[in-house]
Amino acid sequence: MDPILATYEMNIATVELTDRLDALEAAPLRGILDGHIQLGKSRILVDLSKVDFIDSAGLAALVKYMKDARSMGGDLRLVAPTHPDALRVFELTRFDKVFTMYDSMTAGLTEW
Amino acid sequence: MDPILATYEMNIATVELTDRLDALEAAPLRGILDGHIQLGKSRILVDLSKVDFIDSAGLAALVKYMKDARSMGGDLRLVAPTHPDALRVFELTRFDKVFTMYDSMTAGLTEW
Amino acid sequence: MNDILRVTADFEAIRAVGPWLRSVLEPLGPEQCAAMAGSIELAVHEMATNSIDHGKSTSIELKAQRTNDAVDIILTDDGLPFEGRQGPAPHPDEPQVRGYGLMIVEALTESIDYERIATGNRWTMRFALESNESNSST
Amino acid sequence: MNDILRVTADFEAIRAVGPWLRSVLEPLGPEQCAAMAGSIELAVHEMATNSIDHGKSTSIELKAQRTNDAVDIILTDDGLPFEGRQGPAPHPDEPQVRGYGLMIVEALTESIDYERIATGNRWTMRFALESNESNSST
Ligand SMILES: Nc1ncnc2c1ncn2[C@@H]1O[C@H](COP(=O)(O)OP(=O)(O)O)[C@@H](O)[C@H]1O
Numbered sequence: 001m002d003p004i005l006a007t008y009e010m011n012i013a014t015v016e017l018t019d020r021l022d023a024l025e026a027a028p029l030r031g032i033l034d035g036h037i038q039l040g041k042s043r044i045l046v047d048l049s050k051v052d053f054i055d056s057a058g059l060a061a062l063v064k065y066m067k068d069a070r071s072m073g074g075d076l077r078l079v080a081p082t083h084p085d086a087l088r089v090f091e092l093t094r095f096d097k098v099f100t101m102y103d104s105m106t107a108g109l110t111e112w
Numbered sequence: 113m114d115p116i117l118a119t120y121e122m123n124i125a126t127v128e129l130t131d132r133l134d135a136l137e138a139a140p141l142r143g144i145l146d147g148h149i150q151l152g153k154s155r156i157l158v159d160l161s162k163v164d165f166i167d168s169a170g171l172a173a174l175v176k177y178m179k180d181a182r183s184m185g186g187d188l189r190l191v192a193p194t195h196p197d198a199l200r201v202f203e204l205t206r207f208d209k210v211f212t213m214y215d216s217m218t219a220g221l222t223e224w
Numbered sequence: 225m226n227d228i229l230r231v232t233a234d235f236e237a238i239r240a241v242g243p244w245l246r247s248v249l250e251p252l253g254p255e256q257c258a259a260m261a262g263s264i265e266l267a268v269h270e271m272a273t274n275s276i277d278h279g280k281s282t283s284i285e286l287k288a289q290r291t292n293d294a295v296d297i298i299l300t301d302d303g304l305p306f307e308g309r310q311g312p313a314p315h316p317d318e319p320q321v322r323g324y325g326l327m328i329v330e331a332l333t334e335s336i337d338y339e340r341i342a343t344g345n346r347w348t349m350r351f352a353l354e355s356n357e358s359n360s361s362t
Numbered sequence: 363m364n365d366i367l368r369v370t371a372d373f374e375a376i377r378a379v380g381p382w383l384r385s386v387l388e389p390l391g392p393e394q395c396a397a398m399a400g401s402i403e404l405a406v407h408e409m410a411t412n413s414i415d416h417g418k419s420t421s422i423e424l425k426a427q428r429t430n431d432a433v434d435i436i437l438t439d440d441g442l443p444f445e446g447r448q449g450p451a452p453h454p455d456e457p458q459v460r461g462y463g464l465m466i467v468e469a470l471t472e473s474i475d476y477e478r479i480a481t482g483n484r485w486t487m488r489f490a491l492e493s494n495e496s497n498s499s500t
């Protein structure tokens with residue numbers, strides 16, 4: 001399926017992050033995820049492929065809304081970080097096993 | 113250009129809305145747009161093609177962040193509503209001349 | 225056509241306006257109803273939103289009345305008095321963020337009447353029938 | 363290697379930790395530096411975040427010290443005393459929303475030492491050198 005079409009038909013909200021996802025950026029990210037959840041969007045794909053650092057505050061924001069999305073029958077899934085410094089926090093906390101991760105946005109949208 | 117690639121290379125944030133955009137939904141939409149602006153995303157494409165009613169509170173949220181985005185050197189653009197009840201508020205206020213509107217998400221992402 | 229809708233004054237409850245209007249306009253026939261429902265909904269919705277936002281009302285009543293060549297929608301609330309527009313009126317070519325509600329209502333109505341009453345406010349919005357031919361029923 | 367970084371305790375300012383660490387680790391040679399910088403940054407960043415979040419500190423000082431087979435990073439702040447972990451320790455297979463900071467730091471450090479001092483708190487984090495071969499310089 002065409003990835004743009006997939007976001008439509010499956011009503012998947014996409015969020016693309018860049019650079020850092022730390023305590024500072026976690027706040028606006030929470031605003032975005034909160035907005036989508038409130039609008040009833042329970043399928044959210046967050047693209048971390050261009051993020052080069054994630055800390056536990058960034059992770060916490062992703063986990064919170066992953067739980068909210070799952071409780072609504074949806075999910076928050078990730079396009080995996082390519083940078084080892086961004087992947088590390090997932091490995092250390094074993095959240096790489098909890099989140100469904102895709103290799104690319106296109107893969108996430110078409111294989112969801 | 114592939115539309116998914118376009119969102120990457122041009123760093124365009126996309127937001128797809130459905131159903132109504134009224135005072136009730138304007139609040140979470142502001143959360144989303146505010147988050148993107150705070151994350152430095154000044155190119156935002158809001159898809160209204162599946163929205164069937166927009167009021168002046170919904171319009172106000174779009175206008176506010178269009179101004180913010182433009183002041184950052186970016187823009188907030190729209191995929192035009194197809195439903196006449198959603199287009200009406202733009203026509204009556206002449207905002208259909210102020211916003212750049214596209215026919216589809218793909219058009220918006222590739223022609224931006 | 226003499227229906228009444230009474231809703232609590234919150235943004236969720238006023239979503240009943242659209243469906244109520246469509247049932248109220250049904251006797252005008254499907255074309256007339258389709259032609260008018262959307263713009264009447266927007267105007268009434270803007271007035272109800274203002275009643276909540278600015279009037280701090282707790283309850284809103286809508287009444288529909290058919291006249292010869294128009295439909296009147298009478299909005300009655302228990303809110304603060306309307307003391308004229310506060311803030312700048314919008315200029316169509318200078319985008320501003322708020323203040324488009326009344327402009328929209330004025331554009332959509334044939335006339336709009338305001339009356340302060342003992343229990344609150346009464347707004348009478350008149351909408352012209354789109355064409356006389358499709359007045360298939362009373 | 364005996365560098366000091368002093369930053370105000372806010373989330374913006376502590377972004378200087380990464381670049382500072384990379385310059386401090388440079389004498390270890392490019393491989394050692396590349397291998398260690400990312401994890402040291404994460405650990406130090408988590409400790410600095412906790413110092414801001416929980417310790418309400420206003421100023422944070424970092425000092426790097428090379429020992430024979432390790433690098434010590436000493437974080438000194440002017441915050442409230444650390445009185446042990448409040449709230450549940452995370453269990454790896456039961457996702458919870460907070461409480462991963464210290465777990466991450468423990469996983470990344472060879473040892474971590476806490477001392478309450480007159481002016482605040484001092485944390486000493488020890489990071490093992492990845493391999494002895496690449497210790498090209500002192
Ligand atoms: N029902 C009302 N009660 C009191 N004041 C009102 C009411 N409706 C409108 N107003 C006043 O008129 C102004 C313009 O209203 P409007 O055009 O709907 O724009 P907005 O609601 O975006 O401010 C409002 O800011 C308010 O001061």
Ligand SMILES: Nc1ncnc2c1ncn2[C@@H]1O[C@H](COP(=O)(O)OP(=O)(O)O)[C@@H](O)[C@H]1O
Nearest residue numbers: 412413416417444447448460461462463464465
């Ligand atoms: N620098 C500090 N000062 C005071 N208390 C701290 C400090 N660091 C950690 N704590 C306590 O330990 C708990 C666990 O910390 P941590 O694992 O980083 O998770 P989180 O910060 O997400 O709560 C904190 O909730 C706090 O009660």
